[in-house]
Amino acid sequence: MTWEIVIGLEVHAQLSTSSKIFCGAPTAFGAEPNTQADAVSIALPGVLPVLNKGAVERAIKFGLAVGAHIAPRSVFARKNYFYPDLPKGYQISQFDLPVVGQGALTIQVEPLSGDAASAGSAQAYEKVVRITRAHLEEDAGKSLHEDFHGMTGIDLNRAGTPLLEIVSEPDMRSAAEAVAYAKTLHSLVRWIGICDGNMQEGSFRCDVNVSVRRPGEPLGTRREIKNLNSFKFMQQAIDYEAQWQIDTIENGGKIHQATVLFNPDTGETLAMRSKEEAHDYRYFPDPDLLPLDISEEWKEQVRATLPELPQAKQTRYVNELGLSAYDASTLTASREMADFFEAALAKAPGQAKLCANWIQGEISARLNRENKNITDAPIKPIQLAVLIGRIVDGTISNSAAKQIFDHLWTPSVAELIIGDSLEEVTRGIYTLIEAKGLKQVSDSGAIEALVDEIIAANADKVAEYRSGKDKLFGFFVGLAMKASKGKANPAQLNDVLKRKLAG
Amino acid sequence: MSITNTDVRKVARLARLAMSETEIETARAQLAGIFDLIAEMQAVDTRNIAPMSHAQDVSQRLREDVVTATNQRELFQSIAPQVEAGLYLVPQVIE
Numbered sequence: 103m104t105w106e107i108v109i110g111l112e113v114h115a116q117l118s119t120s121s122k123i124f125c126g127a128p129t130a131f132g133a134e135p136n137t138q139a140d141a142v143s144i145a146l147p148g149v150l151p152v153l154n155k156g157a158v159e160r161a162i163k164f165g166l167a168v169g170a171h172i173a174p175r176s177v178f179a180r181k182n183y184f185y186p187d188l189p190k191g192y193q194i195s196q197f198d199l200p201v202v203g204q205g206a207l208t209i210q211v212e213p214l215s216g217d218a219a220s221a222g223s224a225q226a227y228e229k230v231v232r233i234t235r236a237h238l239e240e241d242a243g244k245s246l247h248e249d250f251h252g253m254t255g256i257d258l259n260r261a262g263t264p265l266l267e268i269v270s271e272p273d274m275r276s277a278a279e280a281v282a283y284a285k286t287l288h289s290l291v292r293w294i295g296i297c298d299g300n301m302q303e304g305s306f307r308c309d310v311n312v313s314v315r316r317p318g319e320p321l322g323t324r325r326e327i328k329n330l331n332s333f334k335f336m337q338q339a340i341d342y343e344a345q346w347q348i349d350t351i352e353n354g355g356k357i358h359q360a361t362v363l364f365n366p367d368t369g370e371t372l373a374m375r376s377k378e379e380a381h382d383y384r385y386f387p388d389p390d391l392l393p394l395d396i397s398e399e400w401k402e403q404v405r406a407t408l409p410e411l412p413q414a415k416q417t418r419y420v421n422e423l424g425l426s427a428y429d430a431s432t433l434t435a436s437r438e439m440a441d442f443f444e445a446a447l448a449k450a451p452g453q454a455k456l457c458a459n460w461i462q463g464e465i466s467a468r469l470n471r472e473n474k475n476i477t478d479a480p481i482k483p484i485q486l487a488v489l490i491g492r493i494v495d496g497t498i499s500n501s502a503a504k505q506i507f508d509h510l511w512t513p514s515v516a517e518l519i520i521g522d523s524l525e526e527v528t529r530g531i532y533t534l535i536e537a538k539g540l541k542q543v544s545d546s547g548a549i550e551a552l553v554d555e556i557i558a559a560n561a562d563k564v565a566e567y568r569s570g571k572d573k574l575f576g577f578f579v580g581l582a583m584k585a586s587k588g589k590a591n592p593a594q595l596n597d598v599l600k601r602k603l604a605g
Numbered sequence: 606m607s608i609t610n611t612d613v614r615k616v617a618r619l620a621r622l623a624m625s626e627t628e629i630e631t632a633r634a635q636l637a638g639i640f641d642l643i644a645e646m647q648a649v650d651t652r653n654i655a656p657m658s659h660a661q662d663v664s665q666r667l668r669e670d671v672v673t674a675t676n677q678r679e680l681f682q683s684i685a686p687q688v689e690a691g692l693y694l695v696p697q698v699i700e
Binding site: 134 | 697
């Protein structure tokens with residue numbers, strides 16, 4: 103009998119403001135303990151919260167990017183619980199009136215290896231995941247449980263850091279879909295510049311709600327996997343948790359609502375000891391904060407600062423540039439990647455496909471190997487454009503272009519190209535082509551002489567070819583290319599060879 | 606809505622308030638009075654009135670995203686019961 107896995111995500115994205123959400127303390131990561139915890143962060147009596155405009159702006163930006171309703175009036179509420187890293191005894195959050203309402207995110211699902219749910223269909227597909235809401239709230243501090251002779255150490259630097267909690271509908275049906283959603287969201291928040299997305303530093307944390315049911319039945323009881331900070335762990339945790347729930351039910355057991363933690367060492371999920379009355383947060387509107395009004399005018403001002411979004415770019419790349427959906431989605435994986443592509447294309451008009459191929463091929467391969475981002479690539483978009491231009495105009499062959507590319511990747515060589523203007527880069531690349539002797543031979547006299555020599559030196563093979571062994575053509579091309587040191591214009595070489603071999 | 610002493614004990618526990626049985630009885634009576642008042646107010650027809658979340662009908666003023674606070678850790682920690690390595694020390698919390 104089949105089971106359906108139902109997954110919903112709650113993502114905490116740390117907003118990239120300089121100061122905290124309700125006070126002017128800094129938010130920089132990695133400072134000495136409690137040096138960024140001012141009177142508001144540590145909740146000294148009498149302090150009052152004042153809302154950070156930058157945090158609200160980022161929330162609006164996100165809402166607009168997922169096509170959500172931006173609440174003209176939203177309200178901050180107190181979520182009450184006691185824990186030493188929450189010095190006020192409550193977290194300021196939003197409850198029944200969040201700043202961002204319903205929206206949606208389109209995801210491209212790539213089936214994951216070992217994912218039971220998608221094993222049957224290895225095809226990538228598109229899916230729309232509904233976003234329930236997104237609300238502003240403050241982060242808590244950090245508790246350090248080790249090494250303080252039986253005491254717990256509290257660092258309140260993180261207390262009051264602005265978070266946007268983004269809640270999805272339970273629309274995902276496999277670990278692959280959940281990971282695709284999380285990755286798309288991760289890319290989007292960085293794309294629109296509201297979160298640095300650094301998962302190691304906790305800037306993007308995922309809680310995953312998992313339940314299982316027979317298809318068509320009502321939703322099963324869910325368990326929440328807390329604080330996943332890598333996509334790999336997310337996949338492992340969901341796969342394990344879903345199987346555990348299925349096994350439990352099939353063995354006659356029942357699922358109880360619980361919060362679980364994923365242990366990366368064992369690959370298992372384990373229920374946390376549930377705190378008594380843990381969910382009794384007694385939310386109520388925070389009397390220290392007035393309702394937040396967002397005018398149509400402010401919303402439109404923020405909209406004007408939004409960059410072209412990945413989804414819109416993909417559509418444009420397919421419709422206007424003639425790229426495949428796959429190319430379009432790879433090139434928009436990050437804004438830096440899309441910027442690189444567009445900068446190259448601007449200097450190599452009409453060569454979208456070649457630009458895409460080079461970026462996804464040579465450049466991505468090297469970046470992966472060297473564990474670098476595209477912004478660290480030694481080759482500049484304009485250099486790639488000029489290189490592509492030389493392939494297109496026949497100055498160099500594809501294989502010679504790869505050699506030039508190698509040189510451009512070497513910082514000492516790349517520096518030989520002085521200047522950023524099209525003229526300067528073009529001159530630089532020509533110099534490099536000349537210096538390395540890679541200029542393509544398109545002189546038909548030279549090519550004919552070369553072919554004549556090969557035919558004369560391989561009389562036996564020529565005879566075989568002429569008696570019908572067509573496959574030998576590749577052998578002759580290879581010889582000729584080698585003789586020309588890879589510089590013969592391939593199209594021309596083919597023509598001459600065909601003609602001469604025919605006799 | 607009627608409120609029982611058990612309800613009061615639960616809320617007191619959530620709020621970390623130690624209350625004697627006499628205090629619980631007093632609080633129960635007072636809370637019951639408040640609930641009666643709420644019940645009375647609920648009789649009013651409010652269908653066309655937007656709920657207020659604050660006593661004042663004005664909106665939140667915002668501050669610019671600028672760092673204004675300076676590091677006053679030493680001052681703040683001078684009144685803390687126990688500190689070490691820049692951390693506030695508290696009785697151990699175990700999940």
